[in-house]
Amino acid sequence: YPSIAGSEIKAASLDYQRVYNEIAKLLEDEDYDDGSYGPILVRLAWHASGTFDRASGNGGSGGATMRYQEANHGANAGLQVARNLLEPIKKKFPDITYADLWTLAGVVAIQEMGGPTILWRPGRSDDKPESDRPPEGRLPDASKDENHIRQVFTRMGFNDQEAVALIGAHALGRCHPDRSGFEGPWTFSPIVFTNDYFVKLLEEKWVPRKWSGPHQFADEGSKSLMMLPTDMALIKDATYKKFVELYAKDAAKFSSDFAAAFAKLLELGNHFDPQSSPLAFKPSAE
Ligand code: CCH
Numbered sequence: 001y002p003s004i005a006g007s008e009i010k011a012a013s014l015d016y017q018r019v020y021n022e023i024a025k026l027l028e029d030e031d032y033d034d035g036s037y038g039p040i041l042v043r044l045a046w047h048a049s050g051t052f053d054r055a056s057g058n059g060g061s062g063g064a065t066m067r068y069q070e071a072n073h074g075a076n077a078g079l080q081v082a083r084n085l086l087e088p089i090k091k092k093f094p095d096i097t098y099a100d101l102w103t104l105a106g107v108v109a110i111q112e113m114g115g116p117t118i119l120w121r122p123g124r125s126d127d128k129p130e131s132d133r134p135p136e137g138r139l140p141d142a143s144k145d146e147n148h149i150r151q152v153f154t155r156m157g158f159n160d161q162e163a164v165a166l167i168g169a170h171a172l173g174r175c176h177p178d179r180s181g182f183e184g185p186w187t188f189s190p191i192v193f194t195n196d197y198f199v200k201l202l203e204e205k206w207v208p209r210k211w212s213g214p215h216q217f218a219d220e221g222s223k224s225l226m227m228l229p230t231d232m233a234l235i236k237d238a239t240y241k242k243f244v245e246l247y248a249k250d251a252a253k254f255s256s257d258f259a260a261a262f263a264k265l266l267e268l269g270n271h272f273d274p275q276s277s278p279l280a281f282k283p284s285a286e
Pocket residue numbers: 039040042043046078140141142143149166167169170172173174175176177179180181182228230262
């Protein structure tokens with residue numbers, strides 16, 4: 001910006017609470033899945049960010065690289081629904097970067113579904129050289145085991161407790177046969193943020209589902225809930241199981257640990273203005 005009388009003129013900064021409110025208005029749709037786009041917006045924010053590799057510094061939400069070839073990575077099947085939903089917001093607020101928009105939408109979704117306040121900072125750039133775009137295979141593979149989960153989350157820079165807290169997001173949403181091949185929700189309240197994923201993991205008896213689809217588990221009681229092989233790994237591995245037990249018992253601890261880990265996830269690989277302090281948004285119900 002030009003300098004007038006020695007002082008820099010800064011562009012008026014976007015009112016991100018307004019952007020938050022506009023995204024919040026898009027969530028409910030009784031004809032879509034369980035009645036909300038919230039879960040798929042959480043998945044978009046996570047898949048945009050979870051490609052980060054601490055060793056090389058590449059991947060992560062910056063660059064919004066899922067606009068390119070990454071959209072076709074198998075793990076991202078179905079996420080065009082979430083990206084397309086947000087397009088009118090980008091038109092209305094052209095100054096927000098896609099990288100900020102997709103991560104902010106994850107924050108809106110968590111908070112509007114009754115989850116904790118997630119501190120969020122703007123400032124992700126949409127520019128990233130093609131050479132820094134993440135290769136396919138960075139996101140976890142649901143058919144694998146605890147060693148795979150540990151390797152993937154450690155690569156991002158998360159410890160075991162943070163990994164378990166983050167995967168607790170599976171209280172939300174469901175698997176779609178035409179996206180991942182898996183089918184069904186993890187809980188009976190898939191559009192409300194709860195610690196029920198952990199409760200169900202421990203309380204239900206999980207049996208292999210007999211079907212022609214990929215290997216997954218069903219609760220023996222109702223047969224209407226599901227767990228992925230990687231979900232079951234969290235109660236097979238003794239260290240992970242400790243945290244599953246903690247979060248099943250203490251919903252408030254889960255909420256606050258999730259909030260911290262999710263905020264960290266959305267920032268991985270980005271460089272923020274050291275002066276910028278994180279924003280806390282007001283849920284639209286208040
Ligand atoms: Fe996940 N997730 N996720 N997940 N995920 C799927 C759906 C959701 C794995 C696999 C899958 C996290 C970690 C993991 C959500 C949030 C998070 C699906 C079904 C698979 C498969 C996709 C479909 O068919 O639509 C694996 C493996 C791991 C790690 O081990 C983390 C971390 C988060 C967020 C913090 C959400 C939300 C969904 C529901 C999406 C929807 O459309 O309902």
